[in-house]
Amino acid sequence: MRQISMRDAINEALHLEMARDPRVIVLGEDVSGGAGGTSGQRDAAGGVFGVTKGLLPKFGEDRVIDTPISESAIIGAANGAALAGLRPVAELMFADFLGVCFDQVFNQAAKFRYMFGGKTSCPIVIRAATGAGMNMGAQHSQSMYAMVTGVPGLKVVVPSNAYDAKGLMLTAIRDDDPVIFFEHKALYPRKSDVPEGDYTLPFGEANLVREGEHVTVVAIGRMVSFAEKALDALAADGITADLLDPRTLSPLDDETIYESLDNTGHLVIIDESPPRCSVAADIAGLVASNAFHSLKAPIVQLTPPHTPVPFARELERAYVPGPQAIEAAIRKMLKESRAAS
Amino acid sequence: MSLPRDLLLRAYRQMKTIREFEERLHVEIQTGEIPGFTHLYSGQEAVAVGVCEHLSDQDWIASTHRGHGHCIAKGCDVQGMMLEIYGRRDGLCKGKGGSMHIADMTKGMLGANAIVGGGPPIAVGAGIACKIAKCGNVAVAFGGDGSANQGTVFEAMNLAVVLRAPVIFVFENNGYSEHTGASYAVGSGDIAGRARGFGMPAETCDGSDFFAVYDAMAKLLKTARAGGGPATLEAKTTRFFGHFEGDPMLYRAKDEVARHREQMDCLQIFRDRVGKEGWLQSAELDAIDTDVMALIDSSVAKSRAAVPPSASDLLTDVYVSY
Ligand SMILES: Cc1ncc(C[n+]2csc(CCOP(=O)(O)OP(=O)(O)O)c2C)c(N)n1
Ligand SMILES: [Mg+2]
Numbered sequence: 001m002r003q004i005s006m007r008d009a010i011n012e013a014l015h016l017e018m019a020r021d022p023r024v025i026v027l028g029e030d031v032s033g034g035a036g037g038t039s040g041q042r043d044a045a046g047g048v049f050g051v052t053k054g055l056l057p058k059f060g061e062d063r064v065i066d067t068p069i070s071e072s073a074i075i076g077a078a079n080g081a082a083l084a085g086l087r088p089v090a091e092l093m094f095a096d097f098l099g100v101c102f103d104q105v106f107n108q109a110a111k112f113r114y115m116f117g118g119k120t121s122c123p124i125v126i127r128a129a130t131g132a133g134m135n136m137g138a139q140h141s142q143s144m145y146a147m148v149t150g151v152p153g154l155k156v157v158v159p160s161n162a163y164d165a166k167g168l169m170l171t172a173i174r175d176d177d178p179v180i181f182f183e184h185k186a187l188y189p190r191k192s193d194v195p196e197g198d199y200t201l202p203f204g205e206a207n208l209v210r211e212g213e214h215v216t217v218v219a220i221g222r223m224v225s226f227a228e229k230a231l232d233a234l235a236a237d238g239i240t241a242d243l244l245d246p247r248t249l250s251p252l253d254d255e256t257i258y259e260s261l262d263n264t265g266h267l268v269i270i271d272e273s274p275p276r277c278s279v280a281a282d283i284a285g286l287v288a289s290n291a292f293h294s295l296k297a298p299i300v301q302l303t304p305p306h307t308p309v310p311f312a313r314e315l316e317r318a319y320v321p322g323p324q325a326i327e328a329a330i331r332k333m334l335k336e337s338r339a340a341s
Numbered sequence: 342m343s344l345p346r347d348l349l350l351r352a353y354r355q356m357k358t359i360r361e362f363e364e365r366l367h368v369e370i371q372t373g374e375i376p377g378f379t380h381l382y383s384g385q386e387a388v389a390v391g392v393c394e395h396l397s398d399q400d401w402i403a404s405t406h407r408g409h410g411h412c413i414a415k416g417c418d419v420q421g422m423m424l425e426i427y428g429r430r431d432g433l434c435k436g437k438g439g440s441m442h443i444a445d446m447t448k449g450m451l452g453a454n455a456i457v458g459g460g461p462p463i464a465v466g467a468g469i470a471c472k473i474a475k476c477g478n479v480a481v482a483f484g485g486d487g488s489a490n491q492g493t494v495f496e497a498m499n500l501a502v503v504l505r506a507p508v509i510f511v512f513e514n515n516g517y518s519e520h521t522g523a524s525y526a527v528g529s530g531d532i533a534g535r536a537r538g539f540g541m542p543a544e545t546c547d548g549s550d551f552f553a554v555y556d557a558m559a560k561l562l563k564t565a566r567a568g569g570g571p572a573t574l575e576a577k578t579t580r581f582f583g584h585f586e587g588d589p590m591l592y593r594a595k596d597e598v599a600r601h602r603e604q605m606d607c608l609q610i611f612r613d614r615v616g617k618e619g620w621l622q623s624a625e626l627d628a629i630d631t632d633v634m635a636l637i638d639s640s641v642a643k644s645r646a647a648v649p650p651s652a653s654d655l656l657t658d659v660y661v662s663y
Contacts, residue, residue: 029519036522037592044591045520068490068526069457069518100456100493135376135428137439139455307659310650311439312428313376318652 001193009162009194010051010127010183013169014089016198018059021087024173027065028074028091028127032056035066048093049129049188071101078124079109079178087123087173095128095144095182109178110153121176125169130158130182131222131272132309132320141309141316143221143273148180149249149282155179155203156249160224162192164247167201175203184222204251208260212240215266215330218257218283219245223270229323234330241268241330249279257283258291265296266337268330270321275303297337302329343620344555350621352394352551354629356386356608358419359410361637363582366409366426369641370586376428379440382410384549384581387607388513389414391554392481392574395562401449401467401480403460406441407580408453411483416448423640429647436650437658451480457518458491460484461510465497468506468571477566479507487518489532498539498571505570509561510536512575513548519584520592536573548576549605552614579605 004012018024031052033045046053056064067074071092078088092098098105105126112122132141149156155177159165165183172179209224210231219227224245231241242260246252261267267287271280280301287299302321310316343349363383369375382389385407393402393414404411412422417433425432426440433443444452451467454460464482471478488494489512501508512532516523524530533543542564546557554576561572579601583590590598615621 030521033520034522034592036525037517037520038522038594038597039592041591048519066521066525068521068528069487070490070492072492097456100458100491134378135439137377137441137455138437139441139459305656307655308437310437310655311377311434311442312430312436312650314428314649314652315436315655316376318655 001195003191004162004194005189005191006159006162006165006183007049007051007188009166010169011053012194013166014052014055015058017170017173018055018063020198023085023087024089025063025065025081025086026052026055026089026091027067027078029067029069029093031091032064032066047091049185051127051183052091071097072104075101075104075126076108078126079104079122082122082124083112083120089125089127089173092126092128094140095130096139096142098128098144098147105148105180106151106154110151113177114153122178123176125172125179125181127181127183129185131184131186132316133186133222135311135313135316137311138308145180145182145249146273146278146282149279150277153178154250156182157203157247158182158221158249159247160221160245161187162190163194164201164207166194167199168247170198171200171203174200182221186222190225201247203248204253205247206253206256207245207247208242208256209245210241210243212242214239214264214334215241215268216257216260216264217241217243217268217270217330219243219270220249220279221272223272223321226321226323227270227326230326230330233323233327239330239334252283254283254286254290257287258294261287261291261294265294266333267295268300268302268326268333270302270326272304272320274306275301276306278303296341297333300329300333302326343618346621348394349615350625350629352390353611353626354633355390355414356551356611357629357633358636359386359389359413360608361633362409362413362419365637365641367582367586374645375426377439378585378587379426380407380585381580381582382407384601384605384607385513385515385578386410387551387554387611388511388548388576388578391551392511392558394555395558396449396481398447398449399476399478401451401464401471401478403451403464403467403480403482404453405460405483405485405488406453406455406457407485408441408443412443412445412450412453415450417443417445417450419636420640420643423644424647427644427647428649429644430650430654431647435654435658457488458484458493461494461497462500464508465501465506468501468508469504471507472504479509479562479565481509481511483511483513485518486512486514486516486523486527486532488512489535490526498536498541498573501571502540505568507565507568508571509558509565510571510573512573513578514575515578515580517580517584517592522592533573533575541571541573543573543575545575545577548578549607549610551607551611
């Protein structure tokens with residue numbers, strides 16, 4: 001099958017859905033680019049990560065809207081357009097800029113349906129680049145998905161590969177609730193098999209990336225590929241794992257985690273956001289409440305430390321949980337568990 | 342009227358230092374040794390220096406993602422900045438901040454800022470502190486044409502007017518926010534006019550001309566320091582590089598940068614003026630050029646050889662104690 005990057009996979013989903021549904025619009029800073037420039041070239045950026053490239057030439061300025069730097073107005077306008085019957089896909093550029101427009105996300109979009117007695121929908125998608133690993137510093141590298149996962153009314157997607165990203169984006173745009181779609185910057189160029197046509201992936205259904213017997217590894221976003229590397233190394237010693245990629249954090253497929261734990265009894269959660277009130281902590285809490293008797297060892301949460309994302313290469317490398325740290329954590333857990341039993 | 346000789350010499354030195362710092366970074370970034378992404382200030386030097394030559398360490402500035410020029414003009418240590426940009430342990434922010442987060446409170450430098458529109462409200466707070474201290478100090482909020490469209494900036498401007506806070510909002514209109522032209526994104530095209538709408542005086546000036554910036558700032562500062570409240574300066578300028586290093590600049594006419602380097606080079610404009618007026622000799626300026634090159638060379642050499650932070654540094658500085 002054809003391999004394309006996650007960037008191109010999301011781009012393809014946007015093209016498909018804009019062609020299929022005239023209500024879909026795209027808005028954000030430089031989603032096309034070149035407006036007001038001196039070269040006369042439009043689509044000069046196609047988004048700062050190139051994800052919205054080619055949409056403007058195809059769908060025109062009414063539906064592909066370059067905005068000023070005004071995040072509150074961008075997300076607010078997406079909300080209003082959604083209430084008025086459109087299906088906006090708003091690009092926030094870096095997820096860190098949620099800080100500028102958080103009211104429109106969690107007071108407005110998240111609550112319309114509930115506050116208005118279920119009589120309205122706010123079908124927006126907010127696309128945001130997430131994650132560390134490119135030395136972009138403390139205000140351009142955060143993993144903010146836990147913050148929005150905790151808000152009732154928002155759906156949260158964190159794809160780990162190109163195939164999932166395309167199918168999940170198509171689902172996100174067709175979903176009648178507000179969806180925050182976190183795209184890891186380091187995954188944009190990563191290629192995988194992606195079918196050409198239309199396909200959707202359901203929300204709230206974890207992907208069993210690998211099957212194994214000794215441990216259940218739950219990994220989010222970029223951490224999935226790191227976990228795979230760690231498991232490759234462990235396979236040499238006969239250690240195998242169920243590797244689960246939740247794909248959507250809200251809704252969360254916790255049932256699949258419990259089922260896997262039934263077999264393995266050991267849980268390692270790998271999350272790129274800081275440890276307190278994180279998705280790792282949330283999953284650990286759910287498991288402790290609902291599947292305690294499956295556990296043969298304390299749950300391991302592998303996350304960065306409780307610090308902002310540092311700039312220097314050496315510090316950022318130490319900050320992000322990498323394949324070696326994951327491998328070491330799994331080995332340690334199984335060893336201690338064996339010693340205890 | 343001529344400005345004092347030492348001021349002219351210092352202003353030139355500052356502008357030249359910024360220029361060479363940035364031109365050198367442009368080259369060094371190609372080697373891959375510098376982490377992250379960097380926004381260069383080349384072309385806009387006259388704005389930072391024309392503004393900051395009026396300021397002391399007791400005055401404050403809030404900067405932007407394109408902050409190296411503001412930092413140097415405000416007196417931040419050049420070697421310390423270079424180390425920081427290389428992500429070294431002895432950098433101004435211990436390698437934790439990087440290019441977009443250089444700060445030095447001892448110099449009245451409230452920080453570069455990677456959030457567009459993050460700085461102006463902070464400057465208003467510093468202005469409030471100045472007002473309470475009654476020492477005639479001020480705060481300056483630097484921002485670009487793109488930042489002039491951010492709600493936080495409007496809130497800051499109105500708050501400063503309401504409180505009569507001594508804050509100067511300096512908008513460096515270089516024609517672009519990222520890949521989008523100001524003629525598209527700034528509704529009226531008239532940033533100074535917006536400021537007047539909030540009820541504060543505003544000037545526009547040629548941001549490639551140190552003297553134009555310096556004079557406009559002098560006028561606005563007079564009222565601000567005397568308790569007359571905020572003011573705005575819109576400086577028309579240009580950037581000589583892309584938005585960030587690596588930007589192919591598809592949105593700019595092919596010859597635009599070359600043309601602007603030819604016609605809007607603040608260093609050349611300064612040299613022409615002080616020569617024509619007979620204020621400074623070109624040999625004096627050449628000597629400064631030599632000094633500056635040596636400073637940049639040694640800053641880069643030391644930064645390349647410097648040690649990185651160690652993994653244990655990761656956990657410090659999050660709180661005062663924990
Ligand atoms: C809140 C926020 N939105 C968007 C960005 C991405 N961004 C960084 S710089 C920039 C353009 C800024 O334009 P301008 O204010 O004119 O400053 P210039 O880059 O021209 O110096 C944008 C959109 C950001 N850093 N912060
Ligand atoms: Mg600009």
